[in-house]
Amino acid sequence: MGKASTIAVVAPGRALDASLVPLVQARAEAAGAELIMHPQCFAEDGHFAGSDSERLDALHQVMADERVDAVWFARGGYGAGRIAEAAMAALPEAARTKTYLGYSDAGFLLAALHKVGCDVAHGPMPQDGAREGGEAALDRALAWLVRRDEATLEPGLTRGVPAMAFNLTVLSHLVGTPMVPDLAGVDLLIEDVGEYLYATDRALLHVTGQESVRGVAQLRHGRFSDVPENDIPFGRGLEAMIKGWCERSGIRHGGSADIGHDAANKIVPFGPRGG
Amino acid sequence: MGKASTIAVVAPGRALDASLVPLVQARAEAAGAELIMHPQCFAEDGHFAGSDSERLDALHQVMADERVDAVWFARGGYGAGRIAEAAMAALPEAARTKTYLGYSDAGFLLAALHKVGCDVAHGPMPQDGAREGGEAALDRALAWLVRRDEATLEPGLTRGVPAMAFNLTVLSHLVGTPMVPDLAGVDLLIEDVGEYLYATDRALLHVTGQESVRGVAQLRHGRFSDVPENDIPFGRGLEAMIKGWCERSGIRHGGSADIGHDAANKIVPFGPRGG
Numbered sequence: 001m002g003k004a005s006t007i008a009v010v011a012p013g014r015a016l017d018a019s020l021v022p023l024v025q026a027r028a029e030a031a032g033a034e035l036i037m038h039p040q041c042f043a044e045d046g047h048f049a050g051s052d053s054e055r056l057d058a059l060h061q062v063m064a065d066e067r068v069d070a071v072w073f074a075r076g077g078y079g080a081g082r083i084a085e086a087a088m089a090a091l092p093e094a095a096r097t098k099t100y101l102g103y104s105d106a107g108f109l110l111a112a113l114h115k116v117g118c119d120v121a122h123g124p125m126p127q128d129g130a131r132e133g134g135e136a137a138l139d140r141a142l143a144w145l146v147r148r149d150e151a152t153l154e155p156g157l158t159r160g161v162p163a164m165a166f167n168l169t170v171l172s173h174l175v176g177t178p179m180v181p182d183l184a185g186v187d188l189l190i191e192d193v194g195e196y197l198y199a200t201d202r203a204l205l206h207v208t209g210q211e212s213v214r215g216v217a218q219l220r221h222g223r224f225s226d227v228p229e230n231d232i233p234f235g236r237g238l239e240a241m242i243k244g245w246c247e248r249s250g251i252r253h254g255g256s257a258d259i260g261h262d263a264a265n266k267i268v269p270f271g272p273r274g275g
Numbered sequence: 276m277g278k279a280s281t282i283a284v285v286a287p288g289r290a291l292d293a294s295l296v297p298l299v300q301a302r303a304e305a306a307g308a309e310l311i312m313h314p315q316c317f318a319e320d321g322h323f324a325g326s327d328s329e330r331l332d333a334l335h336q337v338m339a340d341e342r343v344d345a346v347w348f349a350r351g352g353y354g355a356g357r358i359a360e361a362a363m364a365a366l367p368e369a370a371r372t373k374t375y376l377g378y379s380d381a382g383f384l385l386a387a388l389h390k391v392g393c394d395v396a397h398g399p400m401p402q403d404g405a406r407e408g409g410e411a412a413l414d415r416a417l418a419w420l421v422r423r424d425e426a427t428l429e430p431g432l433t434r435g436v437p438a439m440a441f442n443l444t445v446l447s448h449l450v451g452t453p454m455v456p457d458l459a460g461v462d463l464l465i466e467d468v469g470e471y472l473y474a475t476d477r478a479l480l481h482v483t484g485q486e487s488v489r490g491v492a493q494l495r496h497g498r499f500s501d502v503p504e505n506d507i508p509f510g511r512g513l514e515a516m517i518k519g520w521c522e523r524s525g526i527r528h529g530g531s532a533d534i535g536h537d538a539a540n541k542i543v544p545f546g547p548r549g550g
Binding site: 045046047048078081082085172173174175176177178179197198201202203205206209210211212230232233234235236 | 320321322323353356357360447448449450451452453454472473476477478480481484485486487505507508509510511
């Protein structure tokens with residue numbers, strides 16, 4: 001997949017904060033890219049950036065647009081999973097020559113598009129411009145899309161070994177559906193945000209209980225941030241929890257990973273990297 | 276499976292409030308049952324009613340006890356899923372002649388024990404004594420366990436058609452694991468509590484995306500209570516959401532069901548009822 005000079009932004013989940021546009025445009029310009037903000041990024045339909053059909057139509061438009069080198073998902077928040085199966089079912093030919101970047105809820109689309117052979121990567125999104133230090137996150141995403149800058153990559157990735165990264169809650173809702181790619185032999189990286197420890201334990205129970213996940217090469221944990229206080233302390237830390245589920249399910253635990261819902265979130269391209 | 280005169284209570288998830296014991300004992304006595312409160316019900320280990328091994332040992336003890344006719348799960352709250360696979364793997368012979376009753380997080384055990392041929396039912400638990408009108412819930416559970424009173428049954432159940440009932444979030448974490456029973460041809464009832472609408476939509480996406488679930492005879496929805504306010508209104512009601520996912524996934528929507536996290540929660544025995 002080529003380096004990107006034209007990047008289209010669409011919002012498969014929630015709407016992008018319009019106030020971030022000047023910053024995102026400026027960083028794209030600094031990186032030498034032309035950024036096309038699809039107006040659907042600012043649509044509103046209850047929780048979502050427009051209805052399912054509006055979001056799917058916008059995605060299809062940019063996937064089919066031959067001028068577009070990369071599709072950058074604007075924001076997470078839930079919604080991509082409602083259109084991912086339809087997006088992979090009717091794939092415009094031009095869709096296969098692009099790179100797709102996002103994380104969190106956009107993981108539904110990363111999974112589905114990777115499954116049908118598209119080039120996808122887990123990494124920062126335009127909405128991350130709102131974070132403390134978010135400009136660095138935008139620059140990292142753009143450096144990957146525009147220059148394939150290897151300094152942006154999650155440092156534990158191994159050349160030639162396929163990797164995937166997901167929000168754990170999203171992965172927990174992907175497994176067993178038609179959207180999930182083959183996980184066999186993959187270095188699987190997980191992260192999460194805003195989940196109670198008991199909910200994370202339950203998601204790990206579910207995910208590590210799947211035959212498909214038991215076939216990964218190893219599991220590495222990114223950051224699990226903004227964990228709410230339980231009404232009674234859960235009594236077990238996150239790392240012990242993850243190691244415990246790996247041990248139970250016969251999955252190798254490969255240590256920590258530099259991904260998460262924060263400005264430091266590094267890039268994880270799906271599949272094996274050549275070179 | 277016989278009517279129960281001796282009922283053992285264990286807590287596979289969170290601890291039972293000890294203050295409820297006099298009420299639960301009094302209702303059991305009024306129903307003509309001897310209630311054995313396993314001391315593990317009041318154990319504490321962080322979130323859980325004792326460590327995994329304490330909870331599993333207590334469950335194994337009452338499953339193996341030939342004096343015990345029924346095992347009544349004390350409370351939900353998360354934890355049963357951590358011991359359910361082990362519970363089904365080493366099934367004492369006497370376990371097969373008992374009835375198991377509970378709901379919410381105890382659904383992990385209902386699934387696993389039903390899968391290995393035990394008689395299980397979805398219905399109120401001792402902790403429900405703490406609810407407004409909770410005495411009626413206790414009496415309903417006991418009337419099922421002690422007398423097989425058909426007036427306690429969820430009114431839409433059809434004789435001869437197998438049924439199952441689950442908390443949707445629990446079902447969403449069960450599918451694809453070794454704990455989940457065959458759902459083909461089953462009337463599937465779901466309910467939930469305390470989940471954001473977007474989280475319920477995501478759980479429905481996941482559950483209705485499973486081939487195994489697409490084989491149910493129909494899906495009926497119980498009550499979804501204590502739904503927290505989203506930061507922006509979700510823009511779609513619960514019934515439309517459930518019907519929408521049924522339509523997408525080719526599952527028949529069978530209307531509402533009289534189950535939920537409340538005192539009115541009716542009994543749903545798993546599998547076909549004879550007679």
